[in-house]
Amino acid sequence: MENKGLGELRWDVFCQVIDNYGDIGVCWRLARQLAALGQSVRLWVDDLASFAPLAPALDPQRPRQRLAGVDVVHWPQAEAAGVEPGDVVIEAFACTLPASWPARMAARARKPVWINLEYLSAEAWVADCHGLASPQPGGLGKYFFFPGFNARTGGLPREAALSTRRAAWDDVAARHWLATRLGVNAAPDALRVSLFAYADPPLAPLLDAWIAGERPVLLLVPQGKVVRALAAALGVTSQQLAQGVTRGALTAHSVPFVAQDEYDLLLWSCHFNFVRGEDSFVRAQWAARPLAWHIYPQQDDAHLDKLEAFLAVYLTGLPAEAVQTVRDFWLAWNRGGAPDWAALADWLPLLAAHAEGWAAHLDGQRDLAANLVSFARAKLE
Ligand code: TRH
Numbered sequence: 001m002e003n004k005g006l007g008e009l010r011w012d013v014f015c016q017v018i019d020n021y022g023d024i025g026v027c028w029r030l031a032r033q034l035a036a037l038g039q040s041v042r043l044w045v046d047d048l049a050s051f052a053p054l055a056p057a058l059d060p061q062r063p064r065q066r067l068a069g070v071d072v073v074h075w076p077q078a079e080a081a082g083v084e085p086g087d088v089v090i091e092a093f094a095c096t097l098p099a100s101w102p103a104r105m106a107a108r109a110r111k112p113v114w115i116n117l118e119y120l121s122a123e124a125w126v127a128d129c130h131g132l133a134s135p136q137p138g139g140l141g142k143y144f145f146f147p148g149f150n151a152r153t154g155g156l157p158r159e160a161a162l163s164t165r166r167a168a169w170d171d172v173a174a175r176h177w178l179a180t181r182l183g184v185n186a187a188p189d190a191l192r193v194s195l196f197a198y199a200d201p202p203l204a205p206l207l208d209a210w211i212a213g214e215r216p217v218l219l220l221v222p223q224g225k226v227v228r229a230l231a232a233a234l235g236v237t238s239q240q241l242a243q244g245v246t247r248g249a250l251t252a253h254s255v256p257f258v259a260q261d262e263y264d265l266l267l268w269s270c271h272f273n274f275v276r277g278e279d280s281f282v283r284a285q286w287a288a289r290p291l292a293w294h295i296y297p298q299q300d301d302a303h304l305d306k307l308e309a310f311l312a313v314y315l316t317g318l319p320a321e322a323v324q325t326v327r328d329f330w331l332a333w334n335r336g337g338a339p340d341w342a343a344l345a346d347w348l349p350l351l352a353a354h355a356e357g358w359a360a361h362l363d364g365q366r367d368l369a370a371n372l373v374s375f376a377r378a379k380l381e
Pocket of ligand 1: 018020021022024025054119256257258260261263276278279296
């Protein structure tokens with residue numbers, strides 16, 4: 001590959017799938033966004049089978065393929081003779097580069113920019129650590145690049161024209177898509193809720209509230225462990241849940257796990273979204289709807305600090321009572337308590353307006369891929 005100058009850089013993004021979909025979810029999105037900015041991108045992935053549900057066009061048996069303008073390569077190929085590192089090498093989430101790569105990188109006349117792309121956090125220290133260098137053997141410098149929620153961080157992944165496309169997705173489009181793509185008929189007056197979470201969220205208090213509530217609730221649950229938990233809680237089989245199960249005011253449906261781009265449509269089609277991890281959490285913010293975050297659990301409850309840090313920035317500007325209600329709800333959801341849907345529901349109109357404002361605020365900032373490109377260019381000059 002020949003470098004075409006600083007306009008088009010050659011990027012190597014390394015992704016190791018630890019668990020679930022978040023590692024590849026973030027890397028796949030970023031790789032496509034870099035490619036959309038005219039960059040030449042190789043995405044090295046150690047587990048193509050975990051990647052496939054997010055990108056159905058991917059053939060997990062093929063060690064090398066081009067998808068959405070990105071060269072997707074099975075990780076072991078990186079050790080092959082003659083593979084030369086590009087201008088920018090990203091190790092996502094501190095994954096360790098293939099053993100031969102630091103030496104291959106050091107051997108290049110112009111040393112590649114080596115970036116460790118970190119996990120997303122709203123904690124204040126992130127802005128102080130963003131962009132810091134850590135010298136490595138062979139004259140290489142490794143930089144810590146933190147995504148984040150303000151201009152002192154690396155920003156968030158965001159496709160061009162995302163907010164325009166989302167704003168055009170009205171109720172008619174939503175109900176049509178739900179019916180034709182997911183086979184779910186949504187009553188016009190139903191509150192539509194999507195639920196993507198880790199295995200054991202405290203479902204029972206929510207189900208009780210939805211079943212006994214005045215407003216019809218349509219609950220849509222992508223395939224995964226929660227489907228089994230929900231089926232058990234409702235006393236039905238997973239197969240019955242796929243057909244739709246009604247109890248009182250609640251109708252619950254499991255829905256297929258859709259491609260990553262289509263998942264946006266599910267979020268946009270709902271009035272409230274339960275999301276988790278990192279990427280779906282960010283997508284729910286771009287969806288500009290009220291949300292609840294099931295955060296990835298960490299040792300010693302370190303994740304709760306992250307949760308509180310996000311709540312502090314996200315809820316700024318809301319009345320104290322609304323802040324308390326949302327905070328209580330999220331903490332109960334994450335700690336196995338009893339999330340109070342009835343209390344939250346009172347605030348939904350205000351939270352919906354707030355979510356729009358938050359998305360517009362984030363939209364005013366530069367996105368992660370654009371920040372990475374300008375960071376890399378500055379280091380290479
Ligand atoms: O799957 P996650 O929990 O991922 C993670 C991992 O646990 C990871 O190890 C951890 O470090 C990280 O979170 C913080 O949640 P996440 O990040 O939301 O990723 C899910 C991806 O799946 C996201 O890209 C959206 C996508 N998705 C679809 O493509 N289709 C679907 O139907 C659904 C429900 C999700």
